[in-house]
Amino acid sequence: MPKGNIINREAFLANIRAKIGGISSDKPVEKPAWTTEPQKKVLEGYDRDQLITVLREQCKEIHTDFYQTTLQDLSETITSVMKEYESETVVYSDDPRFENAKIEDYITSLNAFKWDRTDREGSIKIAEKADVGITFSDITLAESGTVVLLNDKGQGRSVSLLPANYIAIIPKSTIVKRMTQATDYIHAQVEKGEDIASCINFITGPSNSADIEMNLVVGVHGPIHAAYIVVDDL
Amino acid sequence: MKVSFFVTCLGDMFYVNASKAAVELLEHLGCEIDFPKAQTCCGQPAYNSGYHKETLEVAKHLVETFEHAEYVVGISGSCVFMIHEYVHLFEEGSEWQKRAIELKEKTYELTQFIVDILGVEDVGASYDGVATYHTSCHMTRLLGVKEAPFRLLENVNGLQMIDLPNRHDCCGFGGTFSVKMSDISEQMVDEKVEHIEETSANLLLGADGSCLMNIGGRLSRNESPVEVKHIAEILNSRGDV
Amino acid sequence: MPMHIGEKDFKKRVTKGLDDDFMRGAVRSAQERLQDKRATAADELGDWEDWRTLGSEIRGHTIEHLDYYLHQLSEKVAELGGHVFFAETGEEANEYIQKVAKEKDAKKIAKSKSMVTEEISMNEALEDIGCEVIETDLGEYILQLDEHDPPSHIVAPALHKNKEQIREVFHEKLDYLKSEKPEELALFAREKLREEFTEADLGITGCNFAVAESGSFALVTNEGNARMVSALPKTQITVMGMERIVPGWEELDVVVSLLTRAAVGQKLTSYITALTGPKQLEEADGPEEFHLVIVDNGRSKILGTEFQEALHCIRCAACINVCPVYRHVGGHAYGSIYPGPIGAVLSPLLSDYEEYQELPYASSLCGACTEVCPVKIPLHEQLIMHRRKIVEDEKKSPLSERVVMRGFEQLVNSANLYRTATKMAPFLTTPFAKNKLISKGPGPLKHWTHARDFPQPANERFRDWFNSREKRGEKNAKR
Numbered sequence: 001m002p003k004g005n006i007i008n009r010e011a012f013l014a015n016i017r018a019k020i021g022g023i024s025s026d027k028p029v030e031k032p033a034w035t036t037e038p039q040k041k042v043l044e045g046y047d048r049d050q051l052i053t054v055l056r057e058q059c060k061e062i063h064t065d066f067y068q069t070t071l072q073d074l075s076e077t078i079t080s081v082m083k084e085y086e087s088e089t090v091v092y093s094d095d096p097r098f099e100n101a102k103i104e105d106y107i108t109s110l111n112a113f114k115w116d117r118t119d120r121e122g123s124i125k126i127a128e129k130a131d132v133g134i135t136f137s138d139i140t141l142a143e144s145g146t147v148v149l150l151n152d153k154g155q156g157r158s159v160s161l162l163p164a165n166y167i168a169i170i171p172k173s174t175i176v177k178r179m180t181q182a183t184d185y186i187h188a189q190v191e192k193g194e195d196i197a198s199c200i201n202f203i204t205g206p207s208n209s210a211d212i213e214m215n216l217v218v219g220v221h222g223p224i225h226a227a228y229i230v231v232d233d234l
Numbered sequence: 235m236k237v238s239f240f241v242t243c244l245g246d247m248f249y250v251n252a253s254k255a256a257v258e259l260l261e262h263l264g265c266e267i268d269f270p271k272a273q274t275c276c277g278q279p280a281y282n283s284g285y286h287k288e289t290l291e292v293a294k295h296l297v298e299t300f301e302h303a304e305y306v307v308g309i310s311g312s313c314v315f316m317i318h319e320y321v322h323l324f325e326e327g328s329e330w331q332k333r334a335i336e337l338k339e340k341t342y343e344l345t346q347f348i349v350d351i352l353g354v355e356d357v358g359a360s361y362d363g364v365a366t367y368h369t370s371c372h373m374t375r376l377l378g379v380k381e382a383p384f385r386l387l388e389n390v391n392g393l394q395m396i397d398l399p400n401r402h403d404c405c406g407f408g409g410t411f412s413v414k415m416s417d418i419s420e421q422m423v424d425e426k427v428e429h430i431e432e433t434s435a436n437l438l439l440g441a442d443g444s445c446l447m448n449i450g451g452r453l454s455r456n457e458s459p460v461e462v463k464h465i466a467e468i469l470n471s472r473g474d475v
Numbered sequence: 476m477p478m479h480i481g482e483k484d485f486k487k488r489v490t491k492g493l494d495d496d497f498m499r500g501a502v503r504s505a506q507e508r509l510q511d512k513r514a515t516a517a518d519e520l521g522d523w524e525d526w527r528t529l530g531s532e533i534r535g536h537t538i539e540h541l542d543y544y545l546h547q548l549s550e551k552v553a554e555l556g557g558h559v560f561f562a563e564t565g566e567e568a569n570e571y572i573q574k575v576a577k578e579k580d581a582k583k584i585a586k587s588k589s590m591v592t593e594e595i596s597m598n599e600a601l602e603d604i605g606c607e608v609i610e611t612d613l614g615e616y617i618l619q620l621d622e623h624d625p626p627s628h629i630v631a632p633a634l635h636k637n638k639e640q641i642r643e644v645f646h647e648k649l650d651y652l653k654s655e656k657p658e659e660l661a662l663f664a665r666e667k668l669r670e671e672f673t674e675a676d677l678g679i680t681g682c683n684f685a686v687a688e689s690g691s692f693a694l695v696t697n698e699g700n701a702r703m704v705s706a707l708p709k710t711q712i713t714v715m716g717m718e719r720i721v722p723g724w725e726e727l728d729v730v731v732s733l734l735t736r737a738a739v740g741q742k743l744t745s746y747i748t749a750l751t752g753p754k755q756l757e758e759a760d761g762p763e764e765f766h767l768v769i770v771d772n773g774r775s776k777i778l779g780t781e782f783q784e785a786l787h788c789i790r791c792a793a794c795i796n797v798c799p800v801y802r803h804v805g806g807h808a809y810g811s812i813y814p815g816p817i818g819a820v821l822s823p824l825l826s827d828y829e830e831y832q833e834l835p836y837a838s839s840l841c842g843a844c845t846e847v848c849p850v851k852i853p854l855h856e857q858l859i860m861h862r863r864k865i866v867e868d869e870k871k872s873p874l875s876e877r878v879v880m881r882g883f884e885q886l887v888n889s890a891n892l893y894r895t896a897t898k899m900a901p902f903l904t905t906p907f908a909k910n911k912l913i914s915k916g917p918g919p920l921k922h923w924t925h926a927r928d929f930p931q932p933a934n935e936r937f938r939d940w941f942n943s944r945e946k947r948g949e950k951n952a953k954r
């Protein structure tokens with residue numbers, strides 16, 4: 001992609017510099033050593049299994065159904081969740097992990113559509129109509145009950161957004177303590193000069209709103225139901 | 235222990251019984267009290283209204299007045315905090331600021347002084363009544379004295395304490411706010427009075443004359459039977475229960 | 476919608492607020508819920524004060540080096556193929572946004588919640604050139620339908636409305652026929668807005684935090700509307716106030732954790748969406764073209780002044796949710812889209828004292844705001860600084876008050892004068908008192924005594940008692 005335009009920058013920044021003058025400069029700024037870093041102490045010493053317990057408990061807070069299973073029983077679990085949500089049609093991301101987990105065959109046996117990275121309109125239309133969207137979680141945050149999706153290429157931003165129901169498959173190995181570990185990972189990518197995903201979603205349960213009298217209503221623009229399936233041997 | 239008593243305007247003119255009680259209480263606890271006669275108002279009304287030049291003069295006066303004290307003990311958390319604030323009024327690193335810091339370090343609110351400096355939680359008081367306590371904003375939030383009054387009241391023989399719902403809400407005094415924005419202030423004090431009535435206590439206690447004057451004024455206008463007292467008066471009661 | 480809202484006269488706005496029982500009921504219960512949730516979320520962490528300290532250090536550092544971080548941000552965005560426009564004023568920002576809309580021949584624009592676009596009246600500017608702008612945040616959508624009723628809260632814009640009123644709006648404008656149950660209302664809005672999203676040619680988002688190191692933008696929502704706006708339309712414009720930025724992802728973690736907890740008591744909201752550049756080649760959805768508009772609009776006036784900390788604000792509204800003045804008068808009384816304590820600090824700075832001179836006085840200085848602010852902005856102290864400025868620099872305080880204060884200074888500085896005055900007080904007030912209570916006071920006291928009695932000064936002052944006791948040589952009273 002060609003470099004974008006930058007308009008009016010110099011005058012704008014010169015004005016700021018004049019105001020905070022002396023303190024700042026054009027030279028790289030070193031971040032100071034913060035006096036305290038409480039984010040690094042959250043859930044300190046917890047192992048993966050303890051983190052799963054934290055995740056399971058947090059799911060209650062965020063109106064999310066929690067399942068734990070093995071690779072072998074994964075397809076069965078998905079079937080039962082879909083039944084629970086009265087879902088027939090599926091949209092899922094174009095992601096090699098479905099193949100790797102050997103559930104692609106199962107998924108295609110359903111009334112399912114794989115996100116097509118070359119067809120904007122078509123893919124969006126199908127995602128709109130699908131009853132359930134299924135994706136893998138890239139990083140899973142135990143503390144807040146969050147699945148992090150590094151949406152690029154064939155992932156499709158709409159898969160986890162447009163259908164009324166959402167299922168996240170959570171490989172046990174993706175579970176970390178909290179957001180800190182996810183942002184550390186992304187920061188490291190940036191440091192190394194790697195591209196980061198154009199849309200990183202931190203998803204914590206179904207969509208909701210409290211705009212009407214502070215009453216929590218689940219399912220406003222995004223999914224109305226969300227299920228997390230932790231897979232022990234992934 | 236030598237204590238210079240900081241009476242505050244309201245304590246000098248309106249809540250005389252509370253001030254007397256505070257002096258007697260401190261003496262009962264073994265302190266020697268003096269009263270620097272040159273003391274005046276702490277300057278908070280001017281400071282909070284934005285008249286900082288005027289406040290600076292007041293601050294100098296009080297710094298001088300209490301210069302030689304070993305401890306300064308005041309009966310209003312808000313006014314004591316104002317004395318602490320002097321430090322920020324003077325120029326950074328100036329001689330005056332140094333003197334203000336010295337004053338700050340030896341100036342305490344009454345209950346804070348008793349609990350933290352004298353190390354006493356039971357002052358041997360007894361009082362027959364059902365009370366609720368209003369936590370004043372400046373004393374709790376700015377001066378940071380949260381627990382001391384409760385510690386002391388818990389140990390008053392015969393006194394039953396009831397929690398005040400929404401106790402952290404401001405009573406609506408706010409100095410000139412109460413006259414400048416009197417319509418809003420009235421709503422705030424009304425809400426406070428509602429909560430006091432919910433407790434069915436017959437006695438409202440507090441450690442700050444200004445809040446008590448505000449809440450008390452509304453209670454009396456409502457012809458409420460709830461009595462209003464400064465905490466010093468209770469802590470200095472030693473009647474039979 | 477400009478920053479200023481409603482009636483010009485402050486007193487009238489306050490009276491209107493105080494008289495609105497519906498609104499006050501809604502605000503009171505909302506405040507109580509939000510206060511509880513925030514407190515629980517903070518307590519759960521156990522070391523909330525450490526978090527606040529870190530939050531304030533991060534914000535302080537960022538604003539002190541704002542030029543550097545904005546430079547870095549704009550470089551990164553451009554490298555990714557996005558366009559960056561720096562706007563000194565709201566008008567400049569609007570002109571640029573209009574230009575993009577025209578180029579894209581945009582008819583329908585889907586917009587997610589953004590305070591800065593309210594501040595610069597962006598919607599009106601777009602409507603002027605014939606675009607239809609759809610607010611997609613549920614609260615904003617309700618207000619937009621209700622003849623552009625202004626927001627009264629920065630996180631929950633329709634906080635002042637109850638569900639019956641919302642049902643009425645839906646019924647009148649969209650022939651809604653179902654009940655006032657929040658679930659049914661929300662489901663209805665979901666269906667209506669779905670149509671709008673798919674038809675929109677242009678998406679406009681605000682920005683909770685920009686991340687300088689990677690040129691990313693974090694949008695914090697619960698509803699998912701910001702995700703829609705950034706997934707479906709082919710062109711996206713993100714508008715940010717120039718201070719809404721952090722150095723890197725590590726800092727993003729901290730400020731987002733503080734924001735979601737302080738705002739709604741959630742560990743994280745349902746969606747934190749971090750967008751970096753336009754969509755890549757191999758992606759199907761997401762914007763093909765991305766524009767960033769960085770808005771000053773008065774913010775740089777605050778830099779380098781005693782109010783600089785106001786720019787640390789992360790717009791969580793915690794200060795609003797604990798403010799007792801806000802509770803009674805509601806958001807509209809502030810006359811600004813930024814209400815509550817932060818609004819009282821910020822509005823006069825972004826605009827001027829002419830328009831907002833009363834706001835710094837609309838506080839009892841109880842400090843509840845300062846206590847909850849997740850980035851430790853000393854809000855009540857900033858209100859006092861405003862008052863100082865109004866008095867000493869602007870010389871705009873009423874003459875009567877100046878006279879009183881000058882007298883006060885002389886009085887308290889002269890021990891003699893003070894002693895005489897306090898001695899006289901009981902006699903001077905006797906004509907107004909009955910049973911030692913004043914129920915109809917003279918002068919400014921009449922405001923006090925409208926609803927409260929005022930005590931009459933005691934005949935014997937404390938100092939008289941102490942003196943005579945000393946003379947009699949009682950107890951250990953010495954000196």
Ligand code: SF4
Pocket residue numbers: 737787788789790791792793794795817847848849850851852854
């Ligand atoms: S001033 Fe502080 S508490 Fe108020 S909205 Fe801003 S960050 Fe939140």
